[in-house]
Amino acid sequence: MGFSVSGSAALIFVAAFIGFGMFYSAAANSTEMVNDARETQSDRQLERTNTEIEITTVNYNTASDYLNVTVENTGATELSVSDVDVLADNSYQTGYRTAVDGDTETDLWLPRETLAINTTTTPQPSQVKIVTGPGVAATAEVV
Amino acid sequence: MASVSVSHLILFIASMMIAASVAGVFTSSIGQLSGAISEQGFDVSSDVRTDVEVISDSGSNAIYNSTTETITLYVKNTGTERLAADPGVLDILVDGQFVTDYTVTRAEGGGAWQPGTVVRLDIQQSLDGGDHRVQLTVNGDEEVFEFRT
Numbered sequence: 407m408g409f410s411v412s413g414s415a416a417l418i419f420v421a422a423f424i425g426f427g428m429f430y431s432a433a434a435n436s437t438e439m440v441n442d443a444r445e446t447q448s449d450r451q452l453e454r455t456n457t458e459i460e461i462t463t464v465n466y467n468t469a470s471d472y473l474n475v476t477v478e479n480t481g482a483t484e485l486s487v488s489d490v491d492v493l494a495d496n497s498y499q500t501g502y503r504t505a506v507d508g509d510t511e512t513d514l515w516l517p518r519e520t521l522a523i524n525t526t527t528t529p530q531p532s533q534v535k536i537v538t539g540p541g542v543a544a545t546a547e548v549v
Numbered sequence: 550m551a552s553v554s555v556s557h558l559i560l561f562i563a564s565m566m567i568a569a570s571v572a573g574v575f576t577s578s579i580g581q582l583s584g585a586i587s588e589q590g591f592d593v594s595s596d597v598r599t600d601v602e603v604i605s606d607s608g609s610n611a612i613y614n615s616t617t618e619t620i621t622l623y624v625k626n627t628g629t630e631r632l633a634a635d636p637g638v639l640d641i642l643v644d645g646q647f648v649t650d651y652t653v654t655r656a657e658g659g660g661a662w663q664p665g666t667v668v669r670l671d672i673q674q675s676l677d678g679g680d681h682r683v684q685l686t687v688n689g690d691e692e693v694f695e696f697r698t
Binding site for chain 2: 409410411413414415417418420421422424425426428429431432433435436437439440442443444446447450454486488489491493495496497498500532533535537539540541543545
C-alpha cells in the first residue's frame with residue numbers, strides 16, 4: 407500500500423515539474439515580448455515629442471509647374487528623408503527631388519537643417535502638407 | 550499470503566494508472582494554457598507595436614470626391630509592426646457606420662505596409678454636406694479623422 411502511494415506521488419510530482427517548466431517558459435517569453443514592445447513604444451513617443459518641423463517657404467512656378475517647399479527641422483530628432491511624405495491638395499506625391507542643405511544624396515535630415523523638396527504637380531495646389539517619419543506634420547498654403 | 554501480495558499488486562497498478570492519467574491530463578492542460586499565453590503575448594506585443602496615423606490634409610477640399618462618392622485617405626504606418634496592405638487588417642467606420650466597400654493600396658510601390666510607408670484608402674460612401682468622421686482600427690489602434698464636405 408505504501409509503495410503505491412509514494413509511486414503515484416512521484417508521478418504527479420514529475421508531471422507538476424514538467425507543467426511548471428512549460429508554463430514558466432511561456433509566461434516569461436510573453437512578458438519579455440510585451441516589455442520589449444512597450445519599450446519601443448515609449449522610445450517612439452519620445453522621438454515624436456522631440457520632433458518638430460516648420461515649413462519656411464512654399465513656391466509654385468506656374469511656367470514649369472514646379473512646387474518648391476523648404477522645411478526646417480526645428481526639433482531635436484534626426485529624421486529620415488525617405489520617410490518624409492508630401493501631400494499637395496491631399497494628393498500623395500511620388501518621385502520628388504530632395505536636398506538637405508544642398509546635399510541631394512543624404513537620407514539624414516538633422517536638427518536645424520533645411521530640407522528642400524521639388525516636385526512637379528499640376529494644376530497649382532492650394533495647400534501642401536509635409537509629414538515626417540514619426541507622424542509629426544506641418545501644413546502651409548501655396549502662394 | 551500470496552493473495553495479499555496479489556491484491557497489493559493490483560492496487561499498485563491501479564494507483565499508478567490513475568496517477569499517470571491525472572499527470573497526462575495535467576501536463577496537456579498546462580501545455581494548452583502555455584500555448585494560449587504565448588499567443589496572447591504575441592498579440593499584445595503586436596498591438597503595442599502597431600501605430601498608424603491618418604496623414605490626409607483635413608483642410609483640403611479633396612478628401613471627398615462627390616462625383617465618384619469616394620473618400621480618399623492616406624494612412625502612414627508610424628509604428629514598428631509590419632502590417633498587411635489589405636482590407637482584412639483594417640476596420641473602418643464612417644459616421645459611426647461600418648463600411649466594407651473600400652480598397653487599400655500602397656501609395657508608393659507595392660508589397661507590405663512597412664513601418665514608415667503609406668497606404669491609400671478609397672472608401673466608397675455617399676456623404677451629404679457637413680461634418681463627417683472616419684474611424685480606423687488597426688490591431689486595436691484607433692484613429693479618428695474629421696473633415697468637412
